[in-house]
Amino acid sequence: MKDKKQVWLNGKFIPWVSATVPILSHSFSRASAIFEIFRIHTGPEGPAAFRMDAHLNRLLNSAGLLEMELCYSVETIAEAVAETVIRNDVGRGVVKIMAYWGEEAVIRLLPQSKPDLAIFAIPEMPEMNLDSREPVKTCISKWRKIDPQTVPVSAKACSNYLNAYLTRKDAVSRGFDIGIMLGTDGLVTEGSAESVFIVKDSIVKIPPLGRVLPGISRMSVLEMAKSMGFVTAEEPLSLSDIYGADEIFLSHTGVKVEPVKQFEDKHLVAPGPVTRRLMEQMANILAFQDESYMQWMQKLSV
């Protein structure tokens, strides 16, 4: 599959196998890359990207937080995404954008060159588990979420994913699917790559921004839940809030509403009634069946 794939790199298309960086590149050896990932769906008029505008704004925000000056405007990147998706004939799948310093950094901490930008359009693979409706098992990670006073957690920065990797490793080694991290203050933050929602007395609750990645699915679920008439609250959540939750669900690019059937030793009905309604409405939107959400399904054309 990879031999035929084309990658957009700094304005040109190159074969997938040629899209590499030196081992000593700044972004590999100093972990200074940022990225963005979003879904591609097959719509009635061809491929469509889920909320690409919001994802590209987050990319710009991540770059700003790392003081990385991207060489391309949002408009140029959006056009390049459309061309990459169409050239690679991706129906259902994902787009992954990497912005990084490819220059070598033997000792230097501050890069001197302009960052590179690469766009990959990748068809669905089983490991992506896209739109899965399978409930998952969660636990509290032995790792705390990196503190926002040490690195910008609102940036989708590759360096932040060491924390995510360790958390997932810990959860899986204990027989769970997903680990949920507490912050250094002991409050609930998020999963390795998932926003964490609870439902209590029919109120849909989530920890506030500031200590977590501003998830695009998080934002979408909150907007959708409000428009369905649910009361929502972005408020600090403690461990006992999770234990006392009527329902728990996760939210991320691959599965926008992912029911949780177990939290540590507590078993939950999954999906619970509120989660089920949110799953159904999200499935309608992603199937292009709700006219009022068509602006989320952004048509890609060249």
Ligand SMILES: Cc1ncc(COP(=O)(O)O)c(C=O)c1O
């Ligand atoms: C740390 C973290 N939190 C939350 C999310 C969910 O964000 P989104 O809904 O934009 O995929 C991700 C996604 O990768 C993530 O890495």
